[in-house]
Amino acid sequence: MASDAHGAEEGGLVFHPMDQFIVKPLFGDGAVAWYTPTNMTLWLGFAILAVIAVLVLSTSKRAIVPGRGQSVAELAYGFIYKMVEDICGKEGVKFFPYIMTLFMFIVCANFLGMLPTAFTPTSHFAVTAVLALMVFFTVTILGFVLNGTAFLGLFWVASAPLALRPVLAIIELISYFVRPVSHSIRLAGNVMAGHAVIKVFAGFAAIAVISPVSVLAITAMYGLEVLVSFIQAYVFTILTCVYLKDALHPSH
């Protein structure tokens, strides 16, 4: 494959921290058409299985006194439900399944990506951009449907002095359209950077003298990345809630 070819060219220390992110077909070496099952398809499938395991299989007993698995499912449910309710209010609760889908998908994909040799769908801008754009369009369309033109009041800061308002409006407008960019790049960037750094340290492990340090560094980074996996899913979800709140209650 391509990575082998590169290794042969350079020799010695081999750093290909980004090769882990290559999307390639599962079967054969053909082109990646829109329908081709790729390694990403596989790990997206695993993410679905993880979601089923965490939320469906664990709750199959419907125990009044929950076991471990059911506790996790209930905690995840309560965590996101409370987040939606606290930030968006009662009206936001009907978007709870949507937000729960985002959270469960990101958190499962992130954690599965922490397995060695795994592929991490959330490290791809195409994936996170779709997630972020979905939120962006949902919020924008919902904002206009629910509030009509009053939704534009979001950009007109009524509490600021009149002279400043047009300037603020421009800033607000720009920040509004930057939202999906920051929303998606924050997640993919964090995940990608962590995985790439671990890979770089792994490359150094080839040198016998440095390898203990390298292994220690990998361990430390791994711990950090586990944290980041959850925190980024949390951040993505909470920002989704905050943006959704703008659509539901545009006057801040």
Next chain:
Amino acid sequence: MATQTQDASHGASDAAHAAADSAPGMPQLAFETFPNQIFWLLVTLVVIYMILSRVALPRIAAILAERQGTITNDLAAAEDLKAKAVEAEEAYNKALADARAEAQRIAAEARAEIQVGLDEAIAKADAEIAAKAAESEKAIAEIRAGAIESIQAVATDTAGELVTALGGKADAKAVSGAVQTRMKG
């Protein structure tokens, strides 16, 4: 994108070349894989959404509601039992008080009964004593009267004898009169 995928599908070697080209940079920016990624991502999201909204979330909500219900029921049952316990304690206290009052009543009754019997017995005894006393009095009076009579007779006899012995002539009438006067004094 369609043209790109067509280009890429020209041959396996071309595709491998394209992959190799994109490898040194960021695979995240390999735009020819975007339709694929987006397609499978949307499939995944729809599947997860369906699983969550159809199965997982209603089930967890039901479990939580059921637990809430069970807790509420249990609390209510506990409240009930507590009320019952309080009731039972009250009933017990009432029964205790009743029993105590009853005992006191019975004791008082018994006391009263005994008192009545006692009073009767005392009255009877008093009456008997009075009767006995009266009888005795009577007997004593009789005895006293008898004695006075005897004394009078003896005194009269003795006085008559004395008068005779002293050489007088005993007038029986005068002697008895004198004795009577003397005994009165």
